[in-house]
Amino acid sequence: MEIVHIAAEMAPIAKVGGLADVLHGLSRASMSKEAQVEVILPFYKSLNKKEIKNLKPLMPSPLLNVPFGGEKRLVTQLWKGKVDGVDVTFIESKEYFERDGIYGEPDDPERFAFFSKAALEYLVQNRRKPTVLHIHDWHTSLVAPLCRQLYGQRLDSPRIILTIHNLFYQGKTVPELLEKVGLNFEPLLADVVDPHAINLLRSGISHADFVTTVSPSYAKEMVAPENGDPLSTVLRGKKERFRGILNGIDTDYWNPAKDPYLPHHYSVDQLKENPPFLEGKNALKRELQKELGLKEENSLLVAAVTRLVPQKGPHLIKHAIYRTLEKGGQFVFLGSAPEGDVQETFSNLKYKLEGSCHVHFELTYNEKLSHLVYAASDLFLVPSLFEPCGLTQMIAMRYGSVPLVRRTGGLADTVFDEVNGFSFEPPHPEAIQKCLDRAFRLRSKEPAKWGDLIYQGMSTDHSWKSAVEEYFKIYQSNAVASHS
Numbered sequence: 129m130e131i132v133h134i135a136a137e138m139a140p141i142a143k144v145g146g147l148a149d150v151l152h153g154l155s156r157a158s159m160s161k162e163a164q165v166e167v168i169l170p171f172y173k174s175l176n177k178k179e180i181k182n183l184k185p186l187m188p189s190p191l192l193n194v195p196f197g198g199e200k201r202l203v204t205q206l207w208k209g210k211v212d213g214v215d216v217t218f219i220e221s222k223e224y225f226e227r228d229g230i231y232g233e234p235d236d237p238e239r240f241a242f243f244s245k246a247a248l249e250y251l252v253q254n255r256r257k258p259t260v261l262h263i264h265d266w267h268t269s270l271v272a273p274l275c276r277q278l279y280g281q282r283l284d285s286p287r288i289i290l291t292i293h294n295l296f297y298q299g300k301t302v303p304e305l306l307e308k309v310g311l312n313f314e315p316l317l318a319d320v321v322d323p324h325a326i327n328l329l330r331s332g333i334s335h336a337d338f339v340t341t342v343s344p345s346y347a348k349e350m351v352a353p354e355n356g357d358p359l360s361t362v363l364r365g366k367k368e369r370f371r372g373i374l375n376g377i378d379t380d381y382w383n384p385a386k387d388p389y390l391p392h393h394y395s396v397d398q399l400k401e402n403p404p405f406l407e408g409k410n411a412l413k414r415e416l417q418k419e420l421g422l423k424e425e426n427s428l429l430v431a432a433v434t435r436l437v438p439q440k441g442p443h444l445i446k447h448a449i450y451r452t453l454e455k456g457g458q459f460v461f462l463g464s465a466p467e468g469d470v471q472e473t474f475s476n477l478k479y480k481l482e483g484s485c486h487v488h489f490e491l492t493y494n495e496k497l498s499h500l501v502y503a504a505s506d507l508f509l510v511p512s513l514f515e516p517c518g519l520t521q522m523i524a525m526r527y528g529s530v531p532l533v534r535r536t537g538g539l540a541d542t543v544f545d546e547v548n549g550f551s552f553e554p555p556h557p558e559a560i561q562k563c564l565d566r567a568f569r570l571r572s573k574e575p576a577k578w579g580d581l582i583y584q585g586m587s588t589d590h591s592w593k594s595a596v597e598e599y600f601k602i603y604q605s606n607a608v609a610s611h612s
């Protein structure tokens with residue numbers, strides 16, 4: 129079986145959030161099923177090239193002609209490399225990807241439309257016949273209608289699977305984009321509410337053979353009648369060709385027993401009871417406290433590692449920071465914001481609390497520090513307003529940090545109150561406060577039970593194993609789209 133993923137992110141070379149981890153973890157796990165796997169990515173200026181082995185221009189025909197915009201053809205360079213054993217093909221375009229970040233440009237829909245088209249041109253020009261094209265989010269959704277209208281036959285009609293990692297981002301854009309990629313307008317490409325606009329995610333949902341999302345609960349939320357998103361109706365129309373599959377995490381990469389970012393290591397079988405104690409983890413807590421200028425003490429260390437967007441419940445995080453300090457705990461916050469006003473709220477908070485040796489704010493993206501924070505913390509907050517899957521709570525559990533989450537989407541599928549973590553439902557400060565107070569109480573009054581929570585989290589299998597089985601069933605199924 130030949131599986132080609134076409135996506136905007138892949139860890140650790142181009143990462144904004146969980147999409148990158150999924151590409152990395154799922155493609156590596158698929159290789160263990162003896163499938164041939166390739167990932168196609170844009171050649172971003174910001175690629176972390178240190179992590180790419182044997183990066184070289186594709187020979188013998190390194191240039192790719194992509195018809196884009198009537199008579200215009202954009203000539204691009206192709207690169208090949210390996211990322212943790214996975215074959216990756218990069219599409220270079222000075223015009224679209226020689227920019228500082230990955231997203232956030234006004235012409236993002238055009239950039240990723242070009243990328244989608246170029247990926248298909250690359251496959252056709254190299255006479256490839258993949259079994260499956262696995263596309264991800266709005267960025268590469270256009271691959272589905274492009275295949276239907278233009279490329280399908282030349283590629284031998286690959287099965288097209290779209291995974292929605294976050295329904296919130298849909299790629300709404302102007303109809304002129306269709307002309308650029310050479311597609312005819314059809315209603316299945318239009319936005320449901322505004323028929324004069326194009327909705328890239330909708331185009332993918334309507335034309336894919338199968339649509340998945342990243343947890344069963346989020347799948348239910350997406351099609352629930354009370355979900356106000358207009359795409360709910362389109363998803364309901366997919367019926368049995370839409371399913372939620374819980375993401376895994378790469379348990380080789382996220383492994384406290386051998387994580388190269390950590391100066392000390394530990395594993396679940398070293399967990400000592402009463403009080404629960406992991407020597408390596410305790411040493412890492414002291415390391416983090418030293419590194420961040422926190423007081424070296426054994427109070428409850430609470431952490432959050434997150435993109436700072438409204439989805440992640442910044443007002444709840446802010447409340448939890450104050451409550452943690454009132455309860456005599458410590459808080460480490462690692463987060464970066466693409467949105468100015470959320471960043472400003474946290475910059476102000478950092479400024480206000482800077483003098484305290486019980487709280488630290490790191491308002492950047494920092495992979496290395498994130499590993500230390502997962503490992504050193506006791507309690508890990510994910511109070512999202514909605515959460516398609518969420519990986520951070522699973523990573524935290526793997527590192528023996530007890531998750532405290534809002535019961536929604538994938539968080540509800542992975543964290544069970546007082547079994548392997550804590551959860552609350554109403555998205556209000558009082559609710560997170562009560563939940564946080566319970567965690568503080570349990571840790572100080574019932575240490576053995578706290579140890580059970582750590583044990584449950586660390587010993588659960590959060591790997592990609594069962595998700596990969598489910599993806600392969602879909603890859604192999606004969607369900608052929610009747611487009612809706």
Ligand code: ADP
Nearest residue numbers: 145146434435463464492493494498518519520
């Ligand atoms: P989302 O995809 O919505 O951002 P997920 O929980 O699915 O949320 O994935 C987040 C991923 O990004 C995790 O691997 C997390 O460790 C990482 N991450 C988020 N923010 C940061 C940051 N500021 N520094 C380092 N890693 C981060």
